[in-house]
Amino acid sequence: MSGTAISTHVADGIARVVFDVPGSPVNTIGTVVKDELEATLMELRGAGSVRAIVLSSGKPDNFMAGADIEEFVRLETAEQALRLVRAGQALINKLADFGKPVVVAINGACLGGGLEASLACTYRIATTHPKTRIGLPEVQLGIIPAAGGCQRLPRLIGLRRALDIILAGKTVPAAVAHRRGIVDEVVHPAVLDEVAERAARRLADGWRPTRPTGGVMGALLDRNPIGRRIVASQAEKQIRRSTGGHYPAPLAALDAVMHGLAKGVDAGLDREAEHFAELALGEVSRHLVQIFFADRSLAKDTGVDGPAPQPRPVRNLAVVGAGFMGAAIGGTAALKASVDVRFRDAAPDRVQAGLNAARSILERRLKRKRISRHEYYRKRALLSGATDLTGFHRADLVIEAVFEDLDVKRQVFRELEAAVRDNCVLASNTSTIPISRIAEVMDRPDRVLGMHFFSPVEKMLLLEIIVTDKTSPSATVTAVAFGRAMGKKTVVVRDRPGFWVNRILSPYINESARLVEEGVKIEEIDAAMKHFGFPVGPITLLDEVGLDVAYKAGHVMHEAFGQRMQPGGAVARLLEAGRKGRKNGTGFYRYEDGKRKGVDESAYDLLKIDPQPVPGPDIQNRLIFAMLNEAALALEEEVVRSPRDGDIAAIFGIGFPPFVGGPLRYLDGYGIARSVDMLARLEHAYGERFAAAPLLRRMADGAERFYPSSP
Ligand code: COA
Numbered sequence: 260m261s262g263t264a265i266s267t268h269v270a271d272g273i274a275r276v277v278f279d280v281p282g283s284p285v286n287t288i289g290t291v292v293k294d295e296l297e298a299t300l301m302e303l304r305g306a307g308s309v310r311a312i313v314l315s316s317g318k319p320d321n322f323m324a325g326a327d328i329e330e331f332v333r334l335e336t337a338e339q340a341l342r343l344v345r346a347g348q349a350l351i352n353k354l355a356d357f358g359k360p361v362v363v364a365i366n367g368a369c370l371g372g373g374l375e376a377s378l379a380c381t382y383r384i385a386t387t388h389p390k391t392r393i394g395l396p397e398v399q400l401g402i403i404p405a406a407g408g409c410q411r412l413p414r415l416i417g418l419r420r421a422l423d424i425i426l427a428g429k430t431v432p433a434a435v436a437h438r439r440g441i442v443d444e445v446v447h448p449a450v451l452d453e454v455a456e457r458a459a460r461r462l463a464d465g466w467r468p469t470r471p472t473g474g475v476m477g478a479l480l481d482r483n484p485i486g487r488r489i490v491a492s493q494a495e496k497q498i499r500r501s502t503g504g505h506y507p508a509p510l511a512a513l514d515a516v517m518h519g520l521a522k523g524v525d526a527g528l529d530r531e532a533e534h535f536a537e538l539a540l541g542e543v544s545r546h547l548v549q550i551f552f553a554d555r556s557l558a559k560d561t562g563v564d565g566p567a568p569q570p571r572p573v574r575n576l577a578v579v580g581a582g583f584m585g586a587a588i589g590g591t592a593a594l595k596a597s598v599d600v601r602f603r604d605a606a607p608d609r610v611q612a613g614l615n616a617a618r619s620i621l622e623r624r625l626k627r628k629r630i631s632r633h634e635y636y637r638k639r640a641l642l643s644g645a646t647d648l649t650g651f652h653r654a655d656l657v658i659e660a661v662f663e664d665l666d667v668k669r670q671v672f673r674e675l676e677a678a679v680r681d682n683c684v685l686a687s688n689t690s691t692i693p694i695s696r697i698a699e700v701m702d703r704p705d706r707v708l709g710m711h712f713f714s715p716v717e718k719m720l721l722l723e724i725i726v727t728d729k730t731s732p733s734a735t736v737t738a739v740a741f742g743r744a745m746g747k748k749t750v751v752v753r754d755r756p757g758f759w760v761n762r763i764l765s766p767y768i769n770e771s772a773r774l775v776e777e778g779v780k781i782e783e784i785d786a787a788m789k790h791f792g793f794p795v796g797p798i799t800l801l802d803e804v805g806l807d808v809a810y811k812a813g814h815v816m817h818e819a820f821g822q823r824m825q826p827g828g829a830v831a832r833l834l835e836a837g838r839k840g841r842k843n844g845t846g847f848y849r850y851e852d853g854k855r856k857g858v859d860e861s862a863y864d865l866l867k868i869d870p871q872p873v874p875g876p877d878i879q880n881r882l883i884f885a886m887l888n889e890a891a892l893a894l895e896e897e898v899v900r901s902p903r904d905g906d907i908a909a910i911f912g913i914g915f916p917p918f919v920g921g922p923l924r925y926l927d928g929y930g931i932a933r934s935v936d937m938l939a940r941l942e943h944a945y946g947e948r949f950a951a952a953p954l955l956r957r958m959a960d961g962a963e964r965f966y967p968s969s970p
Contacts, residue, residue, distance in 0.1 A: 265295045266317070267303070272310040273459045274303050275452075279317030286316055288372045289327035293350050300353050310463035312357070313455045314380065315364040320390040325371025328400070331539055332548050340536035347372060347406040348528050355379035355407075360462035364455035366448050369393045370430060374441075375404055378411035382458050382468060383442040385433035386451050393441055394430030400551060401544030401918075403512040405535035410519045410527040416440040417473040417481035418520065422494050425516065426509045443468055484521075491517050505792050505918050508538055542928075546920035549966075550910065553903045554748065562724060562739030562751045563732045564900070570740035571682060571733065577601045577654035579671055581613020581644060584688055585660035587716035590617030593641045594624060594717075596744040601651065602644030610644040617642050620717050648678040655680075656741055658710055660688040663811075668692060669700045676701055684734045686710040690761060691815045694754045695727040705731040708738055711758055712747075713912060721911040722747035727754045748911050750904045753897055756819035757812075759905060760912035762893050763922065765816045765824055766885040766948070768809065771797035773827040774878060780870040781847050781858045787878040792916025797882065798847045802840035806830050823948045829866055836865055881945065883925075884937055890922040891952035894965075902965040923965040932959040 264280045276299060278286045286292070303309050316322045326347065334340045354361060354376060363377045365385040374395055377383050385391050395404045395412070403409060404425060413421035420439050423429065433445045446454045473481055480486035491513060498509045511534035519527020538544050561567035573596070578589045581604040589600040600617070604610045618639055625635040643650070651657065657679060659671050668687055675685055685707050687697055698704035709725030722742040726735050735751060742749035752758045757765055774784050775798065785796020801809050813826035833846065840846035841855075849859040863870055890905060899905040906921025919925045926934050935956055941949035958964070 263295065264292045265299050267299055269306070269309055272308060272463065273456055274306070274309045274312045275456075276303075276312055276314050277317045278314070278323060284318070285321040285324040285368070286318060286373070287324050287327040288347070288376070289330050290346075293346060297350055297353065300357060304357060304359070309359065311360040311362065311459035313362045313364055313452075313459050314376075315452070315455065316367060318367060320388060321367035322365045322369040322391075323373025323376070324368055325373050325396070326406075328548060328551065331402075332545070334539055337536045337540060340539045341532055344405045344532045344535045347375075348532065351376055351379045351406050355411075360459060362455050362459045362462065364451050365391060365393065365433075365442065366451055367391055368430070370396055371404065371408075372406050375406040375408040375411070378415060379407065381462055382444075384444045384446060384451065384455050384458065385436060385442040386446055386448040387433055388448045389432075391433045392430040393433065393436040394428070395425050396428040396430055398426065398506070398508040398512055399428035399547065401506065401508050401541065401547040402538045403508055403515060403531060403534050405515075405531040407524075407528060407531070409512055409515040409531050410524045412441075413481075413516055413520060415470075417477050418487055418490055418516070419476075419481060422490070422513065422516065425512050426494060426498060440471060443470070487517070487520060503789065503792065505916065506543060507541065508544070511538060543918045546918055546924065549920055549924065550907070550917055553907055557748060557750070557903065557907055558743065560739075561736050562749065563735050567736050568733045570736040571655060571684070573598055573655040573737065573741045573744070575599045575601070575650075575653045575655050576741075577603065577651050577657040577679075578613075579603050579657060579659045579675070580661035581610055581616075582660065583616070584712065584714065584716065585658070586613040586616035587620065587714070588658055588660060588688060588712055589613070589642065590620035591716050592745055593617065593638045594621055594630075595746045596741065597638065597641065598744075599641050599653075600643070601654065602642070603646065603648055603651070604644070605646060607646055610646060614642055614644050623717075648674065651675070651678045652680060654683050656684045656686065656737065658686045658688055663689060663691055665692050665696055668697050672697055672701055672707070676703065682706075684708065684737050686738060688712055690758075691756075691812055693756065694725050695729070698727055698729060704729040706734045708734055709754070709758070710738060710742065711760075713760075719911070720746070720748050721760070721908055722749045723758050723760060723908065723912075724749055724751045725754050725758055726751060748907055750899065750908045752899055752904075752908075755893070755896060755898050757816050759893060759898050759908050761812060761816070762898060763886050763889045763909060764913055765813065766889045767882050768797050768801060769813065769824065769826050770882050770885040772801070772829040774873075774881070775829045775847070775862075776827050776866060776868065778868045778870050779873045779878065781862070783873065783875070784878055784882075787875040788882060790875060791879050791883060792918060794914040801830065802846035802848055805840045805842050806834045806846055807839050810834055825948075832866060833862060838862070880937065881941060884934070884941055884949065887922050887926055887934065888938055888949065888952050888955070891926070891955045894923070895952060895954040926955075927964045927966055931955055931964065932962075935959045 266277050268275045280286045361380040362382045363380040366388050367390045369377055374393055395408050397404045416439055436442045437445045480490050494513055515531045515534055518530040576592050576598045578585045581602040589602055592598050593600050602610055602613050604613060621635055621638050624630045657675055661667055661671055687709050689709055690711055694709040698707040701707055708730045711723040713719035713721055724738045739749045771784050781798050785798050788796045810830050816824040838845045841850055844850040847862050849856045894905055902923040906923050909915035909922050910917050915922055935951045938949050938951040
């Protein structure tokens, strides 16, 4: 038997059902697959010769990526959404009520609908393949598991463990899925088929697996209505705290889970369907799905337009400057890209400190069981360092992370040019210095570029690759590919002051400092922007970055762009009074033993102001439109290659709220003409710095958008 996406082979009473959606690297469950699976199940159910089934995938490294996202973004009405979700539920119910044992053999990602189908099976086996990840990522796309996931997972592993997965949209590797009771066995991929068939045979012979019950806490909290209410109320509080009310999916998922536990599976499925139909058509989900696709397409982008040369493999990385940033870059490179890392710094104790800091990145991973002890020792052995450039002749890429001073950097680059191979790429990790100014002292400027990492390097997902007019495509694609190997979302930007992220951040930060000077309360400014959806407010950000660093960067931007980027005086005045922010315990806020203790009221005295309340929306408009307008100006200068890159960089570089899709998506959603009107109002009230970007004016005249109107 075989269809387009499913083939079946029966031998010795066991039917092997293999999913393999043609022409796609992953299996997804769209309408065609659903119909085929339904027909296959009908046939196998009636086949007397079939005693059990093994479900598996024909893809080398993917089991099932869940519902077909392309299909669900095309939904236009709640009725269509309900029909889609009901069909999925009915199919998975058929699997659950199949009447003969069904073993699922999972190799590669088993996500969303893939896991929901697996949960309806009798026995689950997963492999140790690195791509095997199991989970329900739906809330990350603004929807909920609606094919029984909110019902079957809590019944299988207990309420608390299920909520941990469902409410965060988590995916976990096979070993963790096994520990949590989601899968019954973990095996090497080479023996998966054999183990699955054996399990199918045993189940057909009447064997029933025993599963842990969750112990005393399980009895008290998961299987007892009062305990469940306590768990639910804590979960709700936690969701409200973490989403700030901007993401409706986690609360909807919680409701579907709790409703099902109180009223039974059928009622729970109804609730799943209702929530799905509402969420799938909502703005938040549309934006999150757009980000998913933007992110996927960025992950395949070479970094240059048109035909691209092959990136050169980077096996040996060298890092000049083993300070805070250099050590973190080297440590993360060893961790993620498993490359040999050679540090160089001026003095032996600095080299040693850098090595220690890089090793501590690996140690943290080991402690959290993210890497094995064997991997830890292997990666640790990749790190070495010296006070000279020995070993640099082997480097494929050098990243310089020394003091932010043009002359110092130029000197380092000149030295490097003499020490490295011809095809080695030379990168500067700078946030303020133009790469072209460094490159101009080089004999070979074509291999010079910037790699702007964000701090903390280990955690921040964005990497800006800065190219000059002289940077070669080969150097660019090599840096992009290496950044990706380090696990970064890698965006190529033009060598303009502030690049992209700091460029659009500057006017926003300046405006927030102006508001303080005008007498707006510090905590109100932060609260207004958190309310808009930023993870932290701008004044908190200033304190975190350090007022000295912010002052210096502000100065660079002012010099480059003039009046529009003029910083207010607040940061300079606090700095004169010795306040640097969190790093020295005093900035706009007060800190004790590293903990923030509220606004430092004496900052108001220093600034000679008496703060007054101001409505939140006024604050938001000034700050957000300062950033959006700058984004339009920078896009017109081609600082980023596309709106996609600009949005992804803003989301992952500064935490621009994902639920609105990024700054350029936000402008589209708000309306370009309306944005131009808003800027005109702000210009009238607060000055020329709000003059609308020419690009926005032209787009408003032509009724254009940054993105086509459909997703
Ligand atoms: N629906 C539609 N298309 C999907 C998809 C889905 N659920 N999952 C993956 N794809 C597409 C990707 O967009 C990509 O398309 P492209 O080649 O045209 O760009 C292709 O499948 C390969 O995916 P990619 O992400 O590049 O491969 P990967 O091996 O790095 O990762 C996954 C595979 C499955 C881990 C990852 O794609 C993923 O997380 N998918 C979404 C899972 C999800 O959220 N499921 C719940 C849906 S409700």
